[in-house]
Every structure is written in structure tokens, then in C-alpha cells.
Amino acid sequence: MALGYCAGKLFKSTTEAAVRRKWLIGLGTGSILLFVVVRWINQYGDHAHWSQQRNGLYTFRSFLNTTKYAPSLLYACMTLGPAFLILAWLERVQNKFTAIINIYGRVPFFYYVLHFYLIHIFVVITFYAQGYGSNDITPKSLPFLFRPDTFGFGLPGVYAVWILVVVLLYPLCRWYNRYKSTHSYWWLSYL
Numbered sequence: 001m002a003l004g005y006c007a008g009k010l011f012k013s014t015t016e017a018a019v020r021r022k023w024l025i026g027l028g029t030g031s032i033l034l035f036v037v038v039r040w041i042n043q044y045g046d047h048a049h050w051s052q053q054r055n056g057l058y059t060f061r062s063f064l065n066t067t068k069y070a071p072s073l074l075y076a077c078m079t080l081g082p083a084f085l086i087l088a089w090l091e092r093v094q095n096k097f098t099a100i101i102n103i104y105g106r107v108p109f110f111y112y113v114l115h116f117y118l119i120h121i122f123v124v125i126t127f128y129a130q131g132y133g134s135n136d137i138t139p140k141s142l143p144f145l146f147r148p149d150t151f152g153f154g155l156p157g158v159y160a161v162w163i164l165v166v167v168l169l170y171p172l173c174r175w176y177n178r179y180k181s182t183h184s185y186w187w188l189s190y191l
Contacts, residue, residue, distance in 0.1 A: 003080070017091065024088035031081030039063060039074050046072040103170065106177045110191050114172060115165050122161060127151065 010020045038045040050062040066075040090098065104111055127136075127146045139148045153161065180188045 021088045024084045028081045028084030031077045035077035045074040103173050103177050107173050110176050
């Protein structure tokens, strides 16, 4: 998150697109190279070391298997490096899809807060729709409410919920983006 605040300077209106692109390509390439070199050394950057596996594909997967929570140095390098390169490449792409994605980028915290509430509403509705009752609200093995042991979706269901949440929140995000651009309250820059 701190890196995001620092990278924000690259996206100020006073920064030329060519300068921004040069920085993004340099940061992306440098992050990927740092990941490869440090991961190859296999002594620092992540507590889970990679190892030779039964074939090249599994060895490659072991090489990429880094710690996400809490994010290790190598996880940050292997995810932020390509993200910087994609940002440099996508800046020149202007179409309907990028206009829609830009809306989410202008109101990220607003979306972040709303998506938790919307997903929780979906969880409660699905909980009762699957036949669970009020005595199942507090499960025996998990500390989360409305989450019995046999409750949930497979990966296709998770993707469907994700897409549904993104689509359903678009009108609210678009409204809030317009509101932010037409009002100058100090607190709007934080939400």
C-alpha cells in the first residue's frame, strides 16, 4: 500500500506519459529480475524455499510458490513487477472496457467497503437458501458466523459471485465517481 502511495506521483497530471512509462517499465523489469535472482539463490526473500521436483513443470511451480500472507519480498516482486509492466502497456489503450475499469480505479476504497457488505448479504441469503437454520449460524469449528463446515461454493461459483459483485457495484461506483468530481468536500479524497 505504501508503494501505491509513492507510485501515485507517477500518475499526477504534471508527469509526462513518456516519463511515467519509462519508470513503470524500469520498476517492472527490475522487480521481475530481483525476484528471479533472489529466488534462484534460494536463501532469502521467502521462508518457503523452492526445490527440484519430479519434472520441470513441478519445479517451476515450486520456484513460483511464494508466501502471500504476510507477503514476502519475493511475492511482492513477482506480482508487482508484471503489474507495473501491464500498467505501462495499458496506459495507451483507450476503449469502453478501460473506461469502465477506470471507474473502479477512481473509487477503490468505496468499492472495497461496499463489496464486503454485498458479499455478506449474499452469504446470509445463500445460507438460508441452502436450508440452514438459526441454530447453524454459529458453527462449531470456525469462528465465522453463517459459515457451517459444509457451506460454500467451488471455484466456478466463487468466480460467478466475484463477477456478480463487480457488475452489481458498478452503478454505485459510477455514481460516487460523479459525486466526487462535482463536489469538493475534504473527506471525499479518502473514500
